[in-house]
Amino acid sequence: MRRHSGLGAILLCLILWAGPPGAAHAAAPFAFPAVPGWNLAGQPQVFSPETLYDYIDGAADLYLKYECEELQVAEYRKDKASVTAEVYRHRDALHAFGIYSQERLPGADVQAIGSQGYYESAVFNFIQGSFYVKLTSENTGAEDRDTLQAFARGLSQVLAGASSLPGILSAFPAEGKKQNSEKFIAKEFLGYAFLPSGFTADYERSGQKYQVFVIVGETPEDARSMLGQYLKQIRHGTGPAEGRYQVTDPYHGDMALLWKGKYIWGTLKLGDPDLRAAYLTQFEAIPTR
């Protein structure tokens, strides 16, 4: 209040007017669990969005794109073996699924822990609520899988959050869909800044590899706005009106699109025009909620 003596009075009025402040959200705390036979090595480390680089270097950029709000890391030891537990807390469950889906490898050995997890040698990753948990082991020998599963179960019990995947994933057409290939892209979907996010899944039918995607607007009007901007970007003459579109994107090639309510469904890299048309019919049959 150095330059404007009236500011104090203004603020006082505002304080009286506004009443007590509310918290937008608060993170659910957790404590790393005790695991029988294993000892925690030192105190867990905590990293904020500003310090995430210090732990995962350049990979931090992608985690921040998926709204990582905090990382806690603990190391457990048992003789010469060790397990490192990284617990990333993201803005919400959707963004946790997004970064998880970015890192899940094709053909992952999927496990029913949390919303979903998978095991591979010396690695167990899973999501639960807004948490993305990454476990890595060293020198665990033949017990590696059992050990990591025990840690995953232990952590799952102390973490809050629902154990379910985004509901929209179940709306993707089943035929030809590659199992566990679904992804959530958090920003700049298809490489366009005006498409804030979208879901994709990989498909293969009749030797053709392609993708199906859906963009979910906040409202039908939001979807109209996004589609309008997209059609303008690719210089497509018609729209936006609800219904089917066959468009050519300068970067993505021929695409089939369907706008229905707050949903924009589409195909990517699908060369067969008949199959594209068949998908439009399938998209139309997906109920809007």
Place this chain on the structure above:
Amino acid sequence: MDQRLAMGRRDFLRTTATGLGGFVTLSANPSRPPDAPDTFEATRVLGKTGIRLPIISMGVMNTDNPQLVRAALDAGYVFLDTAQGYQRGTNEAMLGEILKDRPRDSFVIATKASLPKDQTTGGYGPGATEEAYTRKIDTSLKSLRLDHVDIYHHHGTWTREATLHEPIVSALQKAKRAGKIRFIGVSTHRNEPEVLDAATDSKVYDVVLPAYNFRQRHAAEVQRAIARAAGAGLGVVAMKSMGGNRGGASASSQIDARAAIKWVLQDSNVHTVICGFTTFDQMMLDLTILKDLTLSAAEREHLRLASRAAGLYCQGCGGCVRQCAQRLPIPDLMRAHMYLYGYRNLVAARDLVLSLALPQELCAECGVCPATCANGWNLGDRIRDVVRLRAVPADLLAQPGEFTKVLVNSPG
């Protein structure tokens, strides 16, 4: 089709290196690094590697969109930078799928890997063996579907000791002799001068990849170490030209990418900058830098303001939190303070403060704030200042007016 989109590689080269005669005259400006040259080349030679690269390159780490990479290569980007750790290897695998259909001499690629380090000391443990690192190199080649990469970086070191860790250096040298990698590099995101000096002294490294940007408090030191490396013949690739997301995603998004990249490229010892664009528009926009490195008056002013914000940037060491009787999230509050006074973004500052679930009574128990700051800031004053935003109704901030000006111009 947009005329820019139709620009092919041949056009790109014609309109940059050749079309501009290879040189552009820069105007004087206060934001450029000291001793910056008055001319630059749209392509530069990557030190003793002899590879001539456009000064703008693509950092692939932030995208999983293969069409963006294809479009970048078609538009004239030549040098791609990835890492084994990005998306747990799927970033390399995506590039492998793209590059398998392109002539090997039409692109230059760098990737990188590390082994687990002690996060406190930065040193390697007994698991950091030559065999383990060799497996990393072989995994990268398999994912990329290549028999060799142009540069393999020892990734993310921040001490001299780790940079010179013998088993990793030995693995890299053997891979080079075996033809798996053409050149050996090292990347560093912090304590860059020590790493660059170690790499220069070692006579092992061919290329260095440091974070380098106008927001670094030690930018002059980084610049000195870069000059020394370049003088010794090392290729210099710069990254994090906008300071990465270290200030948080919303802080980074407020940086003018073109201005930040130009700032780096005015240092002639930097041979190329990797840009982490994620949209087609950003990709084309970054290319325009090749035609004009001049910083406009508006860009200079932007960098000046953003530098001021960098002066407000909390390094997030967390030392203050342990000293605070209420265990307040002081680094987050300092970030809100930066949003308020650096970016003048009251909405972001207020949202952040409200998200912290702070106790209603702050600092009441302490006559003098016991928390000390590595930056030398008076934390108590800054906390009391920024938490005033809790009392400001959101709708007032939605319509910036005289009140907004008054608040931002009146710290404390």
